[in-house]
Amino acid sequence: MENKEIEILIKLCNQNGINFSEKQIELFDKYLSMYMKWNKVYNLSSIRKKEEVVKKHFFDSLTLVKLFEIKNIDITNKTIADFGTGGGFPGVPLKIYYQDKIELYLIDSIQKKCIFLEMLRKELNLKYNVICDRAENIKEKFNIVVSRATGETFEVLKIGKNLLKNKGYLIIMKGQKIEEEVKPFTIEIEFKNYPSRKFIVIEKHERKTK
């Protein structure tokens, strides 16, 4: 193993009940090399140290494996869309882990990120689809939609739910304190002889057809 950071990933995953085959380890190793090389060129993310990449990108993406287990979400033969995927997170680590069990769609509006994802697909010989567009423009529907660090929770909710098939799951991976984000959407109304009431208002706008 060339990268000691991949050893760190394996250990962290093992400790959390996520185990890899030799092939999967090789793919993560290649992914790390590709990310390190092209992040300098395409500015994929601000995370630049290898150890941080394996922890904050690879392992963090794989935390979804645990969520699927805990929530009994069956991913077998399901279409999974990762919108706002950037350098492929969380979608690509999920594809490396689940291989042919899932049909993956990576969505990002920034062309250089899509170019990277296409190069990565070739280098890792993985089968996934890259859609270089704003998620709002996509008509296709998916069984599971995931999104990490894409934007404001409510915006992601609005966009994400339009990508869902019936009985689908939308999973938003949050890093920031969610209360801070909820605040601007919250309306508080005072009443006489009654405690003030808080509301969250989400407005649905008609989508403009091209």
Ligand SMILES: C[S@@+](CC[C@H](N)C(=O)[O-])C[C@H]1O[C@@H](n2cnc3c(N)ncnc32)[C@H](O)[C@@H]1O
């Ligand atoms: C902060 S990056 C996060 C990337 C990745 N999900 C991660 O966790 O490392 C946000 C990405 O979302 C993309 N993005 C934001 N809004 C989008 C939208 N409406 N449709 C498609 N991509 C979007 C941006 O182009 C950017 O690559």
